[in-house]
Amino acid sequence: MPMNIGVIGAGxxxxxxxxxxARKGHAVTLWAYEADLVERMTRTRENDxxxxxxxxxxxLSFTADLRQAVAGRELLLLVPPSQVMRGLMQRAVADIAPDCLVVSAAKGIEIDSLRTMSEVLEETLPGAFHQGLCYLSGPSFAREVAAGMPTAVVAASRDQAAARRVQEAMSTEAFRIYTNTDILGVELGGALKNVIALAAGVADGLGFGHNSRAALIxxxxAEMTRLGLAKGAQATTFAGLAGMGDLVLTCTGDLSRNRGVGIELGRGRKLKDILAGMKMVAEGVQTCLSTYRLARKLGVEVPITEQMYLILYEDKDPRQAVIDLMARDLKSEGI
Incomplete structure (x- = not known):
């Protein structure tokens, strides 16, 4: 049955x-921060x-008015950069209908609070929403989904009925959604894989081969799973689409923004120069900082994340970072 849907974030x-x-027949309004982009999308039917x-x-309708995008919706899909999620929801919360199904497709961890997106939403939305909140993640390059290429992702919620509603509302012949109850595992997989993708890109930029990439993945x-377990996630989730699936995609695909940033770092370019030439957000850059801080807070060993933090935020030479990773004390394999 068609639904009245608002989508927040026009990346x-x-x-x-x-x-x-919209192509599935729902009544959809897409909110964009940039009013001029809204005007162009309305006129040209393209997000240039x-x-x-x-x-x-x-x-498909477009608006730069957040209240218009939110009010009266049956389903609200949140896809902003993770670091602005809290501010947007604080502005929007008063206009969200009490029976609205809220779904987050944002991937990241807040830098200041070290909160995941589920924790941010539970702090900004009334308690009546908490049980039914859903989180969408998995291996999914936007351009391939837009081109109708077969894709499988996961919708996680404590409320299995809510996850099934998302599954039914969003699944198509080419976009398959599985359900899961491990919210933390699904959203941490989506966030942490971006940091590992940066490292895989660095290895590629340094001219290393398939052996190096396989080892990093x-x-x-293992690093993602350790941190996830410390936060209360389930290990099996990291073996699925939101963990291994998204990790492999982001570490190997040419459409990966995070891998692309890593490649340029490996080639010797400075982070500020790389980011200055990008239109879209590479979530892994900020997620690396928040993950590094979270791991230290929880006492979890994350050597790849630590070296990426040093490269990104302390200007460490990427080749020396690889040397230091390989020179760590020898140990048995395991999580």
Whole structure:
């Protein structure tokens, strides 16, 4: 049954999901921060800033008015950069209908509070929403979803009925959604894999080969799982789409912004120069800082994240970071 849906955030992923939902027959309004982008999307049916070359559904509406995007919606899909989620929800909360199904597709950890997106939403939304909050994650490049390529992701919620509603509302012939109850595992997988993807990019930029990438992915997964377990997530989730699936995609795919930043770092470019030339957010840069701080707070060993932190925030030479990783004390394999 068609739903009245608001999508908050017109980056490549938010725009793609809004277009997917509109093409499925839902009444969808996409909110963008940039009023001039809203005007252009309305006129040209294209997000030339974040998803150029993709013609958007004729029934998709656009607005720069947050209240208009939120009020009266049956489903609210949140896809902003993770660091602005709290501020947006503080502005929007008064206009969210009491029976609205709220879904987050943002991937990150707040830098100042070290809160995951589920923790941010539970701090900003009334308690009546908490049980049914859903979190969407998994291996999904926006451009491939927009092109109709087969994709599988996960919707996690404490309320299985809410997860099934998301599954039914968003699944298509090419976009398959599985359900899960491990909220922390699903959202941490989506956030932490971006940090490992930065490291995989650094290895590529240094000219290393498949051996190096395989080692980073495998030990990165162990690192992600350790931190997830310390936060209360389930180990099995990291072996699924939101963990291993998203990690492999982001560490190997040419469309990965985080891997792309890592490649440039490995080639010797400075972070500020790389970011200055980017339109879209590479979430892993900020997530690396928050993950590093969170791991220290929880007493969890995260050697890959630690070296990426030193590269990004203390200007450590990437090649020396690899040497230091390889020179760590020898140990048995395991989580």
């Amino acid at each position: 490549s992923w938010g725009t793609t999901l809004a277009d997917l939902l 800033l974040f998803l150029s070359g993709v013609t958007l559904a004729s029934n 495998t030990r990165g997964l």
